[in-house]
Amino acid sequence: MGQVLKCISPVDGSVFAEREVLSREDAFAAAERARSAQAAWAARPLQERIDLVMAGVAAVGAMNDEIVPELAHMMGRPVRYGGEFGGFNERAGHMAQIAAESLADIEVGEDASFKRYIKRIPHGVVFVVAPWNYPYMTAINTVAPALIAGNTVVLKHATQTLLVGERMAQAFHSAGIPEDVFQNVFLDHDTTSELIARKAFNFVNFTGSVGGGQAMERAAAGTFTGVGTELGGKDPGYVMEDADLDAAVDTLIDGAMFNSGQCCCGIERIYVHESLFDAFLEKAIAIVKGYKLGNPLDAETTIGPMANVRFASEVRSQIAKAVEAGAVAHIETFAEDDGGAYLTPQILTNVTHDMRVMREESFGPVVGIMKVSSDEEAIQLMNDSDFGLTASLWTKDVARAQAVGDQIETGTVFMNRADYLDPGLCWTGCKDTGRGGGLSVIGYHNLTRPKSYHLKKVTG
Template identity: 45%
Template sequence: MSTHIVDNPYTGDVAASVEPTTPAQLDAVLEKARGATRALRAMSVDERVKLVLRACEAMEKNTDAIARDITRQMGKPLSQARGEVGGMAGRLRHMASIAAESLADIVLPPKEGFERRIAKEPLGVVLDLPAWNYPLLTAVNAVAPAVLAGNAVIVKHSPRTPLCGEHFARAFAEAGAPPGTVQAIFLDYAATEKLVGDARIDHVLFTGSVLGGHKMQAAAKDRFLHIGLELGGNDPAYVAPDCDFDKTVENIVDGAMYNAGQSCCAVERVYVHQSLYQRFVDAVEPLVRAYVLGDPESDKTTLGPIAQPWHPAELETFVRDATGRGAKLVHGGRATQVNGKGRFFEPTLLKDVSADARVMREESFGPLLPIAPVRSDEEALALMNASSLGLTASVWTSDRDRADRLARQLEAGTVYMNRCDSLDPALPWSGVKDSGRGVTLSALGFDSLTRPKALHYRLRF
C-alpha cells in the first residue's frame, strides 16, 4: 500500500499524508497493547479515571490544532470543529465521573454462609474504528470507557480523517499512560478486515455505513466476537399541530443542515401535520436560503464542503429521484463551488415528497430537508417506522403524553421530544434494525467493554 493522501475538500490541496502501518509494525502494536492491558488491569479505577482526565486536558490544550486538522481533512467549519473538541471532552468527563460506580462489583443479597458478587473484568484489546464525520466524538465513545474499564485501545481511524487517531495516542502518552494504552495505526480496508479476525483483538467497535458494518461482521466470522456497530440513520421528525412553531422550525433546519447534513443522527425526513404544512414550508425556506457556503476556516461560513469526492453527485441523484416521483424542489438541489473552490452541495429544501422516494427511505448524509404532510399522529408514526434504519426520531409537540405515546412505539434507539441531532452521554447510544447493535456511553456503555465474572465464596461449612 502506498502513501495515503487526504485532500482538503475546500482547496483541493493535500490535507494529510499518512504512511500505512506495515505488518511488522502492526505486530509490535498488538504486542504492546497486550502488555498495556496487564498494566491497566493492575491499576485501580480511580487511577484510570485520573489518567483519562489527564489525557483529556492534553487534548484540550491543543484544541486549535486538532480543530484545524478536522476542518482541513473533512471540511467542517472551524467553529464547529472547535465545538467538537469541547463535546469530546464533555463525553469523556461524564464517563469518568460514573466509572467507579459503573465498574464496581455487584454485591448480591446476603445468603447465609456465602458471599456472592459479580465482578466486571476488562476484555483486553479494543479495536476502535471511528467515522470521519465526527472524528473525535465517534472515537471517544470507545476510547474513554474502554481505558476506564482497563482495556488498551488501537485506533484505526477513517481514511478521511487519519490524523485524529494520532491526537488520541499522543494525549495518552503525554498523560503518562502505560506504553501501548492508546495507539493509532493506518490500514486499508482489506488489512482492517484481516485485523478484525486477529485473535489478539478482543473487541471491535465500528462506526460507519451499514455496508461497512456487514463487512466487519463477516471479517469476524471465524471468531466468537461480538462487534459493536454504530451505523447509519434515516432519522424522521414529526411536527405535531400543537408544537412551539418558531422553535420547531429553527431546530429542525439546524438538525438537518449542521455539519452539511453529514451526521448519522441528522434530521433526514420531516412529516408535518397538514394543519401547519404550508406555514412550515414557508418558514423553513428563508432559513435554508440563509446558509453561507465558503472557506470552512472563515467565521462567516455556516455550511462547509462535502467531505467525500463522490458524494455531491450522489446527492443530486437523491434530488432527481424525489422530483421524479412528484416532489417540488423549493431551493438548492445542486453540487456547486464557491469562487471556483470546493465540493459543496446547496442546502436543499424539498416539499410534497412521496414515501417511496429514496431520500425518505435511505441515508442521504447531506444538506437535504425533505418534507411531507400527514393527517394524523397515526399516519406520522407509520411513516416514521417505514424504514430499515432506526437510529433516532423526534416528536415536536407541547404535549408530553403525546410524545411519550409515540416514543414508546417508534422503532429507534433514541427518541427526542422537542430536540434532535444531539447526544447526552448519560443516556445509552444505540440503534435498532440496520442502524446497528450494541451500546456506547452511559453506565450501560461499560457492559460491552467488560465481561462478568461470578465470585461465589463459601465462607463457612
C-alpha cells in the first residue's frame, strides 16, 4: 500500500477521511488522459462548455446540505454560516457571463490585402492545487474559467479538505463533463513535483503557502510552464479620522476573525488614526468578547477551531512572543480554549513591526492594532511587509482613498469594505504574495495564450 493522506478533524482530533495517493505511473497516466481529451473538449462550442460547467456548479449546490457539515468536520467552519455555495456560484456565473467577450478574437484590421487578428488559445492541461481554507471557492476561481476556455483540468486538493475534489468531480461528471476533462487526484509532493518538471501540465495554478509556491516554481524551472500563485498575506486595514467608526470596527474585526482568521485576504493588522483609536479599540474588544467558541457543528457556535492544531500552535507562539516583547492582549482566555485547535481570538495593542505577529502571516484569529497620526505614517506601515494581497481603507473621501491606494504595494485596494473577492476584478497580489491573476477578463488571459494571425490575401 502506498502513502495515505489523512484528514484529521479539528473538531475532535479523529481521522475524518483518508485516501491513498496515486502511484507515479497512475499519476502520469491521469495527466496523459487529460492531454488526450483536451482537443475534443476545446473543439466543443463555447456555449456548450459554459452550460456544462454551470450545470456542474448547480450539482455542487444540490449537495450543500451534505457539504456544510462535511466542511465543519474537515476544517472547522461553523455550520451556521452555510458553506460556500453563494460565492462558488457567483464566481463561476460571472466567468460564464463574460466568457464570450473575454475569449473573443481581437480584431486588429482587415483590408483588401490583409486580415489580422489575435486568438485566445487554451494552454492545454491546467493543474490546480487548491487550499483548505475556502476549498470550494478557491478551486472554482480557476476550475470554471479553465474549463470554459477549453483546457482540461487536473485538481489536487489540500489534505485538510480531502473530500472537496471528489465532490466537485462527482458533480461535474454527473452534469456531463467527461471524466478525463476534469479529474481529481491524490498526490504526494514528490510525484507532484515530478509531474510539473516532466511537463505533464501546460499551466500550474497554486494557492497556498510561500514555501509551497516556491516548490512549484522550482519544479517548473526550465520547463517554461506557466505558474500562477497566490501565497501568503498580511493584509492591513487603515481607519482615517473621517471614517464611519461603527462600520469600520464591525467589518475589520469580522475580516480578522471570520473563519477563525483563516482567510487569504483576512485582516491581520489595523492602523487607526489617533483621534479614533480608543473608541475603535473599545468597540473591537466588545465584539470579540461576544464570540462563542465551540464545536462547529453546534448552530450556536460563532467561531470554530482552527483547521489543525499546528496552525493554532503558530498563532499562540506569535501572541506569546508579542506579549513577552510588550504587547497588550485584551481578550482573556475563553473557557473553551483547549490549548489545541480551539483557540481564543485575540486583539493586541502596543505592538510594533519588530514583532512576528505584525510581520509574519498569522492566518488565525489574532489582530494587532496600532495608532497612527497621518496618511504618510499609515502608508509606510502598510508597505512595511513582505506581502501584498489587499488593503482596506476607511474614509468618506473617495479621492483620498484613491490617492492613498496608489501608494500602497498591494493587489487590491478596498474602500469601506474588506475580505471580499469581486469576480469582476482581477484577484492578484505582489511581493511574496505571488504573481499572476485570477477571475475577471485577466483570469481568462492567464488561462490562455495569444496566437496571432497575419493573413495575406491573394488579390491577383
